[in-house]
Amino acid sequence: MQCQIRPAIPADAPAISAVIITTLRESNARDYSPQIIADVEQHFCPTSILSLMGKRQMYVAVIGQDVVGTASLDQAVVRSVFIRPDCQRLGIGQRLMARLKDAALAAHLDELHVPSSLTAESFYARLGFRKVRDEFHGEERTVIMHLRLDA
Template identity: 30%
Template sequence: MKESIRVRRFREGDEAALSEIFHSAVHRIALVDYTRRQIEAWAPRTLDALAWRDAMRTLAPFVALRGEQPVGYADLQGNGYIDHFFVSGHHPRQGIGGLLMARLEAEAKRRHLQAMCADVSRTAEPFFARYGFEVVERRSRSLRGVELANAYMRKLLRSETAV
């Protein structure tokens, strides 16, 4: 029997595990939609550990765990922007993304946000669409001199007080 998955807030010390999740998600899952050159630009084998640590502490994501092992993470910024949303490439299609999305939406409603939005990879676009996000604009982003196509997606949230 598989261990259940739970979601908790980020804790200092999670940074290395989240780096591995990010890397495996890009290299194992996004590879179907991007070239090897694009994948390497997006998630190079070596990332600046201090910069990554600082970024994760700033983002303060929610972390999905199977037992005590982090298997995914996602953040929600104060303006409703989702900067990172990644599930380990070793644990795809196991409901982890759905649990993280439910947690983000609950948090957005708790904060009385009107919408959530994200710059979403080609790979993640169908997932976000399943959760009610719509493409606002198709974009391209340059990372380390390499262009990567993505989409800016947004989901309007219903107000609990609306009739």
């Protein structure tokens, strides 16, 4: 199974939205209440994805014609890393993160930050990110993590 990482295009917005919502419902639901999942989903409809494309460097992982993952870089902040549940643990997230790291280095950044879900904390830790602190947005707990970049 060949996976391609490429910049997201506007036509990808519905598929990106579907990947994120599916992942929230299947993977993140183990760590967050149904209400928190529903609240977060509201930020990832196709129209919101299109808006985010104009503000972030957004990438997709594609197998065949199917978008199976996404990740974004908002200056030095990693955002919205989601891999479709049936494609998790295949190295796709690592490949997306490598693309974000390359983009950060090209922008002469010396560090990355990520507001991680509880679900993804161990993923980022395996990539070298270190926990800085917890943040709470109402009932939603987010783990703020940091990575120093080496050129």
